[in-house]
Amino acid sequence: MVRGAALALIVLTIIFVVVRIYARSVRREALEKEWDAAYLADENPEARADYIDRGMATYERSLARRLVWLVYVIPLGLAALTAFAVNHQWN
Numbered sequence: 251m252v253r254g255a256a257l258a259l260i261v262l263t264i265i266f267v268v269v270r271i272y273a274r275s276v277r278r279e280a281l282e283k284e285w286d287a288a289y290l291a292d293e294n295p296e297a298r299a300d301y302i303d304r305g306m307a308t309y310e311r312s313l314a315r316r317l318v319w320l321v322y323v324i325p326l327g328l329a330a331l332t333a334f335a336v337n338h339q340w341n
Contacts, residue, residue, distance in 0.1 A: 258325070266321045273318055274309070281305040 281302045289298070309315055 258329075262322055262325060266318065269321055270315075270318050273314065274306070277309045277314075278302060278306060 282298075284305075285298050285301050
């Protein structure tokens with residue numbers, strides 16, 4: 251059982267890292283598209299980088315970033331609920 255739990259945590263960690271990287275890249279791409287739509291693509295590259303950095307800093311404090319933790323919470327919660335239901339004596 252311990253091996254299964256360890257394997258599950260390893261798999262969940264890999265999924266978490268992949269989802270986190272993907273979510274960050276999607277947000278960064280959206281910021282880049284917002285900048286390109288509002289300004290010329292080659293206009294002031296430093297201001298573009300600042301805009302993207304500020305947007306990513308805001309993303310790091312956002313609810314969307316915190317929701318990625320559900321990759322751990324939901325499967326582990328379901329496993330705990332299943333273990334409780336199986337082991338609970340229904341009298």
